[in-house]
Amino acid sequence: MEDVARLAGVSKMTVSNVVNNRAGVSEPVRRRVLEAIRRSGYRVNVSARTLKSGRTGVIGLAVPDVEAAYFGHLASHVIAEARRRGFHVAIEESGANAGGEADAVTRSRTLQFDGLILSAVALDRLEEPADAHYPLVMLGEQDFGGRFDHVAMPNEEGTHAATAHLADQGCRRIAIVTGGSLEGVNMVSRRYRGYRAALAERGLDAGPPLLFVLDDMSMEAGRAAAHRLADSGLGVDGVVAVTDTVALGLLRGLADRGLRVPGDVRVAGFDDVPPAAYAVPSLTTVAPDHRWMAAKAVELVVRRIAAPLRPTGRYVAPFQLVVRESSAAG
Amino acid sequence: MEDVARLAGVSKMTVSNVVNNRAGVSEPVRRRVLEAIRRSGYRVNVSARTLKSGRTGVIGLAVPDVEAAYFGHLASHVIAEARRRGFHVAIEESGANAGGEADAVTRSRTLQFDGLILSAVALDRLEEPADAHYPLVMLGEQDFGGRFDHVAMPNEEGTHAATAHLADQGCRRIAIVTGGSLEGVNMVSRRYRGYRAALAERGLDAGPPLLFVLDDMSMEAGRAAAHRLADSGLGVDGVVAVTDTVALGLLRGLADRGLRVPGDVRVAGFDDVPPAAYAVPSLTTVAPDHRWMAAKAVELVVRRIAAPLRPTGRYVAPFQLVVRESSAAG
DNA sequence: TTGTAGGCGTTATCAA
DNA sequence: TTGATAACGCCTACAA
Numbered sequence: 080m081e082d083v084a085r086l087a088g089v090s091k092m093t094v095s096n097v098v099n100n101r102a103g104v105s106e107p108v109r110r111r112v113l114e115a116i117r118r119s120g121y122r123v124n125v126s127a128r129t130l131k132s133g134r135t136g137v138i139g140l141a142v143p144d145v146e147a148a149y150f151g152h153l154a155s156h157v158i159a160e161a162r163r164r165g166f167h168v169a170i171e172e173s174g175a176n177a178g179g180e181a182d183a184v185t186r187s188r189t190l191q192f193d194g195l196i197l198s199a200v201a202l203d204r205l206e207e208p209a210d211a212h213y214p215l216v217m218l219g220e221q222d223f224g225g226r227f228d229h230v231a232m233p234n235e236e237g238t239h240a241a242t243a244h245l246a247d248q249g250c251r252r253i254a255i256v257t258g259g260s261l262e263g264v265n266m267v268s269r270r271y272r273g274y275r276a277a278l279a280e281r282g283l284d285a286g287p288p289l290l291f292v293l294d295d296m297s298m299e300a301g302r303a304a305a306h307r308l309a310d311s312g313l314g315v316d317g318v319v320a321v322t323d324t325v326a327l328g329l330l331r332g333l334a335d336r337g338l339r340v341p342g343d344v345r346v347a348g349f350d351d352v353p354p355a356a357y358a359v360p361s362l363t364t365v366a367p368d369h370r371w372m373a374a375k376a377v378e379l380v381v382r383r384i385a386a387p388l389r390p391t392g393r394y395v396a397p398f399q400l401v402v403r404e405s406s407a408a409g
Numbered sequence: 410m411e412d413v414a415r416l417a418g419v420s421k422m423t424v425s426n427v428v429n430n431r432a433g434v435s436e437p438v439r440r441r442v443l444e445a446i447r448r449s450g451y452r453v454n455v456s457a458r459t460l461k462s463g464r465t466g467v468i469g470l471a472v473p474d475v476e477a478a479y480f481g482h483l484a485s486h487v488i489a490e491a492r493r494r495g496f497h498v499a500i501e502e503s504g505a506n507a508g509g510e511a512d513a514v515t516r517s518r519t520l521q522f523d524g525l526i527l528s529a530v531a532l533d534r535l536e537e538p539a540d541a542h543y544p545l546v547m548l549g550e551q552d553f554g555g556r557f558d559h560v561a562m563p564n565e566e567g568t569h570a571a572t573a574h575l576a577d578q579g580c581r582r583i584a585i586v587t588g589g590s591l592e593g594v595n596m597v598s599r600r601y602r603g604y605r606a607a608l609a610e611r612g613l614d615a616g617p618p619l620l621f622v623l624d625d626m627s628m629e630a631g632r633a634a635a636h637r638l639a640d641s642g643l644g645v646d647g648v649v650a651v652t653d654t655v656a657l658g659l660l661r662g663l664a665d666r667g668l669r670v671p672g673d674v675r676v677a678g679f680d681d682v683p684p685a686a687y688a689v690p691s692l693t694t695v696a697p698d699h700r701w702m703a704a705k706a707v708e709l710v711v712r713r714i715a716a717p718l719r720p721t722g723r724y725v726a727p728f729q730l731v732v733r734e735s736s737a738a739g
Numbered sequence: 740t741t742g743t744a745g746g747c748g749t750t751a752t753c754a755a
Numbered sequence: 756t757t758g759a760t761a762a763c764g765c766c767t768a769c770a771a
Contacts, residue, residue: 080764080765081764089741089742090741090742090743091742091764091765091766092741092742092743092766093740093741093742095765095766096740096741099766103740103741104740104741105740105741108740108741122518122519123519123764123765124460124521124763124764124765125519125520125521126456126457126459126460126465126521126763126764126765127456127460127747127763127764127765127766128764128765128766129456129747129765130454130456130457130460130747130748130749130763130764130765131746131747131764131765131766131767132747132765132766133747135456144485145481145484145485145488145500146481146482146484146485146683147481148478148481148684150481151475151476151477151478151480151481152476154475154476154500155474155475155476155502158475158502167520169499169500170475170484170499170500172485172488188452189452189453189455190455190497191454191455191456298683298684298686298687302687327684327687328687330687330689331687331688331689331691334689334690353476353628354478354628354657354684356628357628357632357657357658357660357661358661358688358689359660359661359664359688359689360664361661410748410749411748419757419758420757420758420759421748421749421750421758421759422750422751422757422758422759423756423757423758425749425750426750426756426757429750433756433757434756434757435756435757438756438757453748453749454747454748454749456747456748456749457747457748457749457750457763458748458749458750459749459763460747460748460749460762460763460764460765461748461749461750461751461762461763462749462750462763463763740771741770741771742769742770742771743768743769743770743771744767744768744769744770745766745767745768746765746766746767747764747765747766747767748763749762749763750761750762750763751760751761751762751763752759752760752761752762753758753759753760754757754758754759754760755756755757755758755759
């Protein structure tokens with residue numbers, strides 16, 4: 080900066096004013112400075128600016144697993160929306176466990192992200208006594224008792240719609256394939272509740288034999304569940320999967336056992352990840368409005384960065400049930 | 410930091426020494442300082458440290474599209490390897506075009522990433538006169554004339570192996586579905602060359618009618634290509650797809666037209682993304698060693714950060730041809 | 740309209 | 756083994 084100032088024959092302060100487009104710099108001086116910047120290849124030092132201002136202009140996005148299709152999808156929307164608002168996004172991987180998610184918060188502050196969007200799957204009790212007002216927006220399904228801004232998925236509503244749809248297509252023995260804990264309030268328990276409610280309304284069986292619980296929510300686990308389901312002799316004719324990833328594994332596992340979809344079994348997923356539309360058969364699924372969620376989450380962090388003490392809010396994403404081949408009638 | 414120093418009754422410098430695990434601090438003092446840190450909730454200010462040291466400890470990873478399965482896959486390996494070496498990874502989206510990729514480099518320097526791994530698909534002539542020694546590692550397929558460290562895919566070798574395999578399975582009319590420019594040296598032209606070579610060795614047809622060029626390399630484009638291919642009357646019995654994403658779209662498009670895979674047409678892809686194993690039918694594909702590539706790329710940036718002037722190198726990833734249902738014999 | 744002084748939090752250097 | 760000082764590059768506040 081000093082070099083530029085010398086080259087242009089002005090002070091550092093004038094250079095700063097030009098760089099930041101501040102008023103009060105005469106046109107000829109401004110031009111001299113810009114020329115000097117160009118010639119010297121000067122570039123502002125973000126660290127110095129950050130040190131002074133206390134802001135980095137970076138929003139963190141912590142997701143359980145960057146590899147999962149769903150998160151790539153989400154990330155691209157968050158990046159776009161943040162850019163629109165003049166922020167930059169840094170993606171963090173938290174691992175799908177409470178420790179990793181708590182670490183992500185700590186790391187986010189250490190790295191001085193101005194705020195963090197945390198797609199939490201495991202963290203239900205987050206303790207942050209030291210600095211309770213770090214701008215933190217929860218994205219996901221758990222219950223945080225109103226302590227954080229929270230963009231939620233339409234978990235119950237979505238699964239309810241998917242289950243009801245399968246029933247409407249003629250399914251009578253509808254299983255659910257899910258993972259994680261059915262205790263407490265989280266994605267899994269909420270989706271399970273939507274499934275139960277839809278079956279109850281129609282007087283259809285629900286009970287444990289139709290409940291398949293996975294160790295994790297991977298494609299491989301979905302595939303294994305399909306094998307168990309096919310071998311169970313339960314006469315299952317419909318399956319609600321807790322996520323599309325699991326559903327895609329299911330489709331594969333049912334194919335392994337020679338079961339036709341939708342001929343023998345109808346399947347519905349949740350998320351509408353891109354591969355869902357291209358699977359063979361294409362996958363019926365609950366499609367939350369990801370763009371809406373991303374935009375909302377970014378809006379909330381940005382607002383909270385500006386006003387750390389404003390009251391928190393909870394917002395549920397709108398969704399559509401996208402009906403495709405995997406649940407076709409007849 | 411001053412607070413901590415006061416609390417522990419030492420100087421800021423001693424606090425710094427304790428925080429950084431430097432030798433030359435007596436045990437009792439160290440303990441006092443750690444206790445003071447704990448009580449005060451002190452956290453180092455990364456910006457200040459960066460300002461002083463000129464290093465952020467962050468490596469950028471610029472990918473064309475965070476949404477593509479392949480890049481999520483890659484990113485998770487890069488993150489793991491970087492963490493092992495004490496670096497943090499920031500993921501950037503460049504858009505699959507030369508402008509976006511050049512911007513990614515500029516942004517990387519503005520944001521003061523210590524180095525950048527650039528998965529370039531469009532950038533063939535990168536000009537950076539101002540600061541030619543920014544640690545930059547190219548990941549991908551283009552030819553950079555030895556100006557950068559470069560981790561390349563086994564493009565020709567891989568496609569050659571896939572094409573030869575289809576021929577060995579009995580295919581006689583093998584098409585290729587690809588995208589982008591066949592001019593110059595890039596991923597697409599390299600893969601095309603591997604395909605031509607394998608066909609030539611076996612005296613099989615190649616020529617333009619069997620070449621399907623896409624506008625982009627999306628699933629949707631792959632699907633559309635399958636429709637064109639099915640409607641072409643060319644009697645195609647094998648297809649080499651330039652990527653798995655395209656191949657998965659192809660499988661979908663062939664299903665749309667009632668063509669059975671592998672019964673009527675055999676298909677091979679490139680990348681071995683996770684969904685490839687779970688597709689119906691599961692996809693035969695060229696599987697470059699992604700972990701190896703990620704590790705190599707990180708190793709190269711880290712080395713170049715330490716020694717900006719060392720000579721550049723080019724490294725080609727090892728690969729395996731993973732044979733699955735989509736190319737089964739008979 | 741432009742310039743000067745001081746400080747953001749850290750660490751390298753050198754002195755005690 | 757510990758501490759004082761200066762400097763990293765920028766920006767706020769104030770003075771000219």
